[in-house]
Amino acid sequence: MSKSKLLSFFKEDVIEAGCDEAGRGCLAGPVVAAAVILPRSFSHKYLNDSKQITEKKRYELRTEIEQKALAFAVGVVDNTDIDKINILKASILAMHKSLDALNMIPEHIIVDGNKFLKYKEIPHQCIVKGDSKYYSIAAASILAKTYRDDIMSDLHKKYPHYDWKQNKAYPTKKHRQAIAEYGVTPYHRMSFKLLDKQLEINFEK
Numbered sequence: 001m002s003k004s005k006l007l008s009f010f011k012e013d014v015i016e017a018g019c020d021e022a023g024r025g026c027l028a029g030p031v032v033a034a035a036v037i038l039p040r041s042f043s044h045k046y047l048n049d050s051k052q053i054t055e056k057k058r059y060e061l062r063t064e065i066e067q068k069a070l071a072f073a074v075g076v077v078d079n080t081d082i083d084k085i086n087i088l089k090a091s092i093l094a095m096h097k098s099l100d101a102l103n104m105i106p107e108h109i110i111v112d113g114n115k116f117l118k119y120k121e122i123p124h125q126c127i128v129k130g131d132s133k134y135y136s137i138a139a140a141s142i143l144a145k146t147y148r149d150d151i152m153s154d155l156h157k158k159y160p161h162y163d164w165k166q167n168k169a170y171p172t173k174k175h176r177q178a179i180a181e182y183g184v185t186p187y188h189r190m191s192f193k194l195l196d197k198q199l200e201i202n203f204e205k
Contacts, residue, residue, distance in 0.1 A: 006047065006135045008040060010110045010125055017071075017106035018136025019095045019116075022050070022144040024087055027179070028162070028169040028188040029152050030078045031087065033094035034143035035102055035109075037071040038136050047138050049131040050145040062146045065139045072139070073101030074147050083191040092117050098140075112137050159185050 009016050021033040050058055075097025082090040099119055109124040112131045131141040149168055156165035162178045179194050
């Protein structure tokens with residue numbers, strides 16, 4: 001595993017929160033976001049974008065982040081709201097919810113990606129691939145990913161056919177085949193393309 005070389009902050013001398021989300025591309029379940037405020041002295045050899053880290057390491061890092069963060073919180077927007085307002089708005093709403101739940105008020109927000117809506121009167125900066133550039137965004141990506149994975153692993157117990165414990169509701173071949181065979185659950189995002197063309201043809205026969 002390569003050592004990370006992330007930056008501690010974007011803006012100096014302010015309380016800065018990093019935000020990220022997980023689950024935008026999934027066919028079922030919620031989108032989950034996290035906000036994290038780290039001490040200015042925080043550094044970590046292996047903290048990086050959650051996609052670059054093994055599942056075991058993500059959970060180890062979550063424990064460490066929660067112990068060392070000045071503040072952290074998670075926001076969740078479920079699949080019914082995703083269908084009502086669209087996934088981009090739902091992702092931003094989840095980030096706003098996570099910021100609402102912080103027990104400290106940030107003076108500046110840095111967000112992974114290139115889309116965000118102003119949160120209260122707090123200035124923000126969107127950073128493409130920010131989860132591989134800044135510790136606080138990377139920490140938020142770890143929390144968002146692991147908390148969402150926990151939700152999907154729990155839902156897997158109710159709906160084992162869809163293999164959510166493994167695929168976390170991403171559009172894998174096995175997930176789409178299960179939708180074709182068993183139909184949808186109350187947790188599927190009906191505004192998403194749940195089946196690819198080949199499966200739709202097979203499903204209709």
